[in-house]
Amino acid sequence: MIRAYRQVFNAAFSPGTYRDMMADMDQQLPGQLDFRVAETPVFVPAALRDKLIAAGENLIDVIAQPNFKARTEAAIPPHQRVPNEDERPEFLTFDFAVCRDAQGELEPQLIELQGFPSLYAFQAWLPGIFRQHYPIADGVSAFLGVPDVEAYHAQMRQLILGNEAAENVVLLELFPTLQKTRIDFALSKKAWGIEAVHLGDVRKRGRQLFYEKDGRKIPIKRIYNRIIFDELARHPELKTEFNLTDDVDVEWVGHPNWFFRVSKFTMPLLRGPFVPTSYYVSDLATYPPDLENYVLKPLYSFAGAGVKLDFTAADLDALPNKAHYLLQRKVAYAPVVQAPDELVKCEIRLLYVWQRGEARPRLLTGLARLSRGAMIGVDFNKDKDWVGGTTPLFERAAPAAAQP
Secondary structure (H helix, E strand, O other): OHHHHHHHHHHHHHHHHHHHHHHHHHHHOOOOOOOOOOOOOOEEOOHHHHHHHHHHHHHHHOOOOOOOHOOOOOOOOOOHOOOOOOOOOOEEEEEEEEOOOOOOEEEEEEEEOOOOOOOOOOOHHHHHHHHHOOOOOOEEOOOOOOHHHHHHHHHHHHHHHHOOOOHHHEEEEEHHHHHHOOHHHHHHHHHHOEEEHHHHOEEEEOOEEEEEEEEEEOOOOOOEEEEHHHOOOOOOOOOOOOOOOOOOOEEEOOOOHHHHHOOHHHHHHHOOOOOOOEEHHHHHOOOOOHHHHHHEEEEEOOOOOEEEEEOOOHHHOOOOOOOEEEEEEEEEEEEEOOOOOOEEEEEEEEEEEEEOOOOEEEEEEEEEEOOOOOOOOOOHHOOOOOEEOOOOEEOOOOOOOOOO
């Protein structure tokens, strides 16, 4: 999207250089990458960067309101409510489609938001991999709100570890060695020293939690949570000593309740030029006459599961629980990233952290996904190239002029 940088990158690109980059990643972390990395970063121009930042601040204005928790109480299923919730989400991620406005200018349109951690370690690592293999000028950076990767890791280390030793903090997941995102777990351990621990391996004694390492029983003081209840429900056979809803002596880094509060449930509470109109289906006495311009989303699923692009009023009438579904106005992704053969669509996720004692979250970096299909996601991009996850590289602000 920044023409000069795109031309330099594409001139240097070849299938061979891409294979070399993938081989380099596998050599550094053998067998850990289990999702498709796109062939290119996304070069985000200053005008779009500033619109993304403004859109994110508009969303934070709502989430930071004192009544936000009261407005989102109904978001948490009663059987999945976890005790000892904190007052704010430590993590916020906002997904924006890159579109064009009526004047043809690039603009973001909100697709989804989460109070849940994304690939925070991987997205700090990937920009350096691209720079090792391609000519990328210093005029762009993966980082916003921090100057460089070292400052980024300092922010993340402070947030995740708090005042605890790394061995007393765990990244909690379901079967972490089998997750497609396990490369992020490996990088989290490398950067911050924390182990990825399977929920079934957590031991509970009274209100205390432990895990075993090198024959030692190690107390768990903080949990960097990566478990999603929707996935946990798919494993009814899993027997554990610790259930997420247990009242235990542990600090959550990313409390599970915020996954529900900041989610598709939040969409109808939001307004603004970068927020498409959304409704809870249960609130509609009559449906919009142009249903073809809406997408139907289940509130309590993730990774695009259950989303319908084409449906009828009869389909809405037949929903088992209308309160669990969202109607969201479709947005038109603009093909904006120049591949060797054609332009491809793009989505940008902004990654924030909210440190204790700070009035507002801090935007650290982003994640981008490229698509040639009807939607962003693996199922819509099978057997295609120049698609998948990548890094947005934001145009740096121009240096301030020297004072006379």
